[in-house]
Amino acid sequence: MGFAGKVWRLLVGIKDGLSLVFLLLFFMALYAILTARPSPAQVREGALLLQLDGVVVEEKAPIDPLGVLLSGEPPIGEYQSRDLVRAIDEAAEDDRIKAIVLDLTSFLGGGQVHLQDIGAALDRARVAEKPVLTYALFYGDDAMLLASHASEVWVDPMGGAVIAGPGGSNLYFGELLENLNVNARIYKVGEYKSAVEPYSRSGMSPEARENYQALYGALWEEWQANVKKARPQLQLDRITQSPAEWIAESEGDLGTAAMDAGLVDTLGDKTEFGERVAELAGPDPVDDTPGAFAHTEYAPWLAEIEPDQPGKAIGVVTIAGQIVDGDAGPGTAGGDRIRDLLLDALDEDLAALVVRVDSPGGSVTASEEIRRAILRHKANDIPIVVSMANVAASGGYWVSTPADRIFAEPETITGSIGIFAVIPTFEDAAANWGVYADGVRTTPLSGQPDLIGGFTPEIEAILQNSIEDGYRDFLTRVAESRNLSTERVDAIGQGRVWDGGTARQIGLVDQYGGLQDALAWAATQAELEDGDWHVEYLGTDTQPYDSLIRQMIAGESARSGGDLFATVARAEQARLAQAGNTLDRLLSAQGMQAYCLECPPSATQRTAAASGRGWLARIATLLD
Numbered sequence: 001m002g003f004a005g006k007v008w009r010l011l012v013g014i015k016d017g018l019s020l021v022f023l024l025l026f027f028m029a030l031y032a033i034l035t036a037r038p039s040p041a042q043v044r045e046g047a048l049l050l051q052l053d054g055v056v057v058e059e060k061a062p063i064d065p066l067g068v069l070l071s072g073e074p075p076i077g078e079y080q081s082r083d084l085v086r087a088i089d090e091a092a093e094d095d096r097i098k099a100i101v102l103d104l105t106s107f108l109g110g111g112q113v114h115l116q117d118i119g120a121a122l123d124r125a126r127v128a129e130k131p132v133l134t135y136a137l138f139y140g141d142d143a144m145l146l147a148s149h150a151s152e153v154w155v156d157p158m159g160g161a162v163i164a165g166p167g168g169s170n171l172y173f174g175e176l177l178e179n180l181n182v183n184a185r186i187y188k189v190g191e192y193k194s195a196v197e198p199y200s201r202s203g204m205s206p207e208a209r210e211n212y213q214a215l216y217g218a219l220w221e222e223w224q225a226n227v228k229k230a231r232p233q234l235q236l237d238r239i240t241q242s243p244a245e246w247i248a249e250s251e252g253d254l255g256t257a258a259m260d261a262g263l264v265d266t267l268g269d270k271t272e273f274g275e276r277v278a279e280l281a282g283p284d285p286v287d288d289t290p291g292a293f294a295h296t297e298y299a300p301w302l303a304e305i306e307p308d309q310p311g312k313a314i315g316v317v318t319i320a321g322q323i324v325d326g327d328a329g330p331g332t333a334g335g336d337r338i339r340d341l342l343l344d345a346l347d348e349d350l351a352a353l354v355v356r357v358d359s360p361g362g363s364v365t366a367s368e369e370i371r372r373a374i375l376r377h378k379a380n381d382i383p384i385v386v387s388m389a390n391v392a393a394s395g396g397y398w399v400s401t402p403a404d405r406i407f408a409e410p411e412t413i414t415g416s417i418g419i420f421a422v423i424p425t426f427e428d429a430a431a432n433w434g435v436y437a438d439g440v441r442t443t444p445l446s447g448q449p450d451l452i453g454g455f456t457p458e459i460e461a462i463l464q465n466s467i468e469d470g471y472r473d474f475l476t477r478v479a480e481s482r483n484l485s486t487e488r489v490d491a492i493g494q495g496r497v498w499d500g501g502t503a504r505q506i507g508l509v510d511q512y513g514g515l516q517d518a519l520a521w522a523a524t525q526a527e528l529e530d531g532d533w534h535v536e537y538l539g540t541d542t543q544p545y546d547s548l549i550r551q552m553i554a555g556e557s558a559r560s561g562g563d564l565f566a567t568v569a570r571a572e573q574a575r576l577a578q579a580g581n582t583l584d585r586l587l588s589a590q591g592m593q594a595y596c597l598e599c600p601p602s603a604t605q606r607t608a609a610a611s612g613r614g615w616l617a618r619i620a621t622l623l624d
Contacts, residue, residue: 043304046294047281048091051103053077056084056110056118058358058389059320061331077106078331081114081389082515083302088121090305092128098281100125101295102134102146109142111358111390112219112411116226117514122149123230131280135273138254141165144263145223148230153264154273160254161263163239166223167216174201181428185455187464189471190418190495195595199422211496215413218499222411234262311532312351314522315377316515317342318537319355319370322595323362323395330539333359335366341539342373351533352383352522355403356515360599361394364419364470364592371477374402383525387518388412388509393497393596397508398474401481405521407513408500414508416596417478418495419470421463427454470592482507497596 054077063075091097100122110118122132126149134147135154139161147153155161177184177199184199194208204212224236238246239261250257258264268276274291278284284292321332328334345353355374361367378384386392386403393416400406408414430436430452437453440446444458455463472486475493479486484507492498492506503509513521523533 042300043096043296044285044294045096045098045282046284046296047099047101047277048087048097048301049101049103049295049297050084050087051298052079053103053106054079055108056081056114057320057331058111058114058356059318059330061321061329076108079298081110081117084118085121086305086307087298087301088118088125091301092121092125092130097130097296099131099133099277101277101281102132102150104134104136104139104143104147107136107143107146109140112145112223113390113409113514115142115145116409116411119146119149119226119230122146126151133273133277133280135270138162139258139263141223145227147264148227148234152266152276154266154268154276155255155258155264156269157255157267161258162243162254163236163263165240166219167212170198170204172198172202172204174199177424181426181432183425183428183454185423185425185460185463186420187422187467188418188420188495189468190420190493193416193418193420193495195495195593196420196422214502215497215499218501219411219413222499222501231262239263307534309534309536311534312526312528313348313536314352314354314519314526314528314533315345315348315350316354316356316519316535316537317345317374317539318358319396319399320358320389323359323366323370323399325363325366325591333362333366333370335363335369337539339369339373342370342377345538346376346380348536350377350382350536351526351528352385353377354385354387354515354518354522355400356387356389356518357392357396357400358389359393359396359399360391360596361396361398361416361594364395364398364594367395367398367594370399371402374399378402383522385518385522385525387513387515388414388500389515391596391599393599394418394594396596398477398594401477403481404525405510405518406508407511407518407521408503408509409512409514410499410501412500412503412509413497413596413599414500414503415492415498416495416594416599417474417489417493419467419474419592419594421467421592423449423451423463425449425451425454427452467592470594474594478508497599 057078057080060078060080088100091100126132131152132150133152133154134143134150135156136143136147137156137159139147139153139155139159141163144161144163174184174197186196186200188196191207194205194211197205197208228234228236246261247254247257250260255264255267259267266276271291274293277295278291278293282294284294317338318330319333319338321329323333323335325336326334327337329337353374374384384402384404386400386406388396388400388406388408389412391413392400392408393414397414397417427437435452437450439453444456445462447453448459449455449463471493475486475489478484478489478493482489488507492508498506498508500509500512504512511517519535523530526533
């Protein structure tokens with residue numbers, strides 16, 4: 001029996017050992033798959049296929065693979081604007097690429113500046129005699145801004161196109177909070193600082209309405225000018241001024257109406273579209289499915305065209321998304337994370353630093369951490385250039401103040417020089433439940449701030465004075481940066497938001513231009529010739545498993561299309577999500593903020609569906 005026991009233990013040990021070996025091999029194989037890069041060998045002669053099933057962003061947000069796999073919810077696809085522009089420009093010069101194809105069936109949008117940059121790249125491809133074709137089930141404003149630059153715009157016969165224009169409504173919770181006996185204590189400076197209005201009003205103030213009308217009016221004029229220039233035959237006035245009559249003339253057929261008004265060129269299904277592309281780019285040599293065509297996909301093409309790294313480095317640090325305290329991001333501008341990236345880069349002997357900003361602002365303390373880190377580079381006597389993308393407002397302008405020169409586009413939203421904080425207190429709600437606060441104070445600040453018992457006049461005064469001091473700091477930084485008096489900055493500040501064209505006129509911006517213009521100016525200031533420098537993006541370590549995770553979770557479902565009704569549903573989900581975010585800002589009491597409510601939400605914010613903890617759940621939190 002003893003011998004049999006020893007044999008049994010030996011077999012169990014062998015089994016356990018083999019299990020560990022196979023488990024180790026499994027994880028090694030999984031790691032190899034996750035770290036595999038797209039192979040340039042996948043580049044084939046034919047079309048460059050850009051299947052934009054998601055949003056265009058300045059900076060991709062990281063994916064938590066475990067969280068995504070456990071949730072089963074596919075992450076929204078994200079495509080960096082600069083990568084798309086580079087991919088299109090390289091395709092325009094490569095003889096292997098016969099045409100550029102944009103599948104916008106599941107396109108969810110992007111910022112106006114980003115889309116215009118991509119559109120300009122498509123124009124350059126057409127000048128290089130590369131046909132550009134787009135296909136979608138439904139074209140909205142953002143998709144149409146891209147498609148207008150195509151040589152052929154196709155839409156499914158079951159789909160169509162509708163242009164809505166910028167603007168819409170925000171949600172206001174003032175009366176709701178009053179009914180719930182929640183006291184939203186507001187501390188602000190700025191006549192136009194409307195970021196606090198959802199907590200105190202039931203509608204827009206006259207000052208905010210004035211600002212919104214000017215801002216969105218300017219954005220709309222730029223959108224129309226860009227699209228009309230790209231498609232002169234487009235009957236835009238007919239589409240936007242009498243949309244119901246325009247659709248009624250086609251008896252409700254959105255596709256026919258779109259073609260009749262010049263929004264699209266051809267009605268055809270996906271197979272017919274593919275057959276047309278095959279005429280230009282050639283048939284697929286390995287797939288004889290109807291509608292298949294020879295093509296190279298986006299990921300392997302990017303791997304193929306990785307730029308050279310000659311000469312000295314010009315650093316680019318990206319500040320994208322809401323500015324928050326801590327290490328958040330990329331895609332969110334965590335102040336500590338960006339500060340550390342900048343401090344680490346001090347040892348890299350950069351020839352210049354370009355700060356790319358696409359942010360509506362956020363935490364004042366995080367914005368100041370970033371500004372101080374930028375100033376350390378300025379102390380090294382190198383050029384500091386700011387390149388504004390879609391939004392560089394409030395905290396996004398705060399971090400721009402160290403710049404030697406600021407570049408923006410006419411569609412850029414900037415300014416919003418103002419400070420606020422909101423703190424909820426619950427003394428009235430507690431009293432309704434028979435809960436009261438009482439005690440002994442040795443000073444007026446003992447036990448303050450008290451969210452249940454309420455605030456004393458002294459703490460109220462201190463909080464408001466702190467906000468006013470923060471505003472004075474903001475004015476001083478802008479005044480010193482822009483060579484303006486603080487009185488002049490105060491006059492154009494007060495929380496008011498400006499489009500890029502007006503911002504240039506009033507001195508907040510130096511000149512029009514995108515990221516490449518900012519880089520070229522920085523190189524000139526650093527006395528570098530073409531070919532003597534390269535771009536180094538700080539903190540851009542890619543996640544090799546990104547595309548794999550998306551495919552594992554989303555499969556083909558992420559590429560499913562949507563007609564007008566699906567588009568409306570997504571918009572309503574985004575509105576509910578935005579309402580939840582507004583209440584989150586109230587409940588989290590994030591400290592002193594330089595945040596721009598007037599700035600249109602980012603592509604991700606506008607299209608993300610409301611999470612399980614939606615705005616009704618947050619209201620329930622107030623009642624708990």
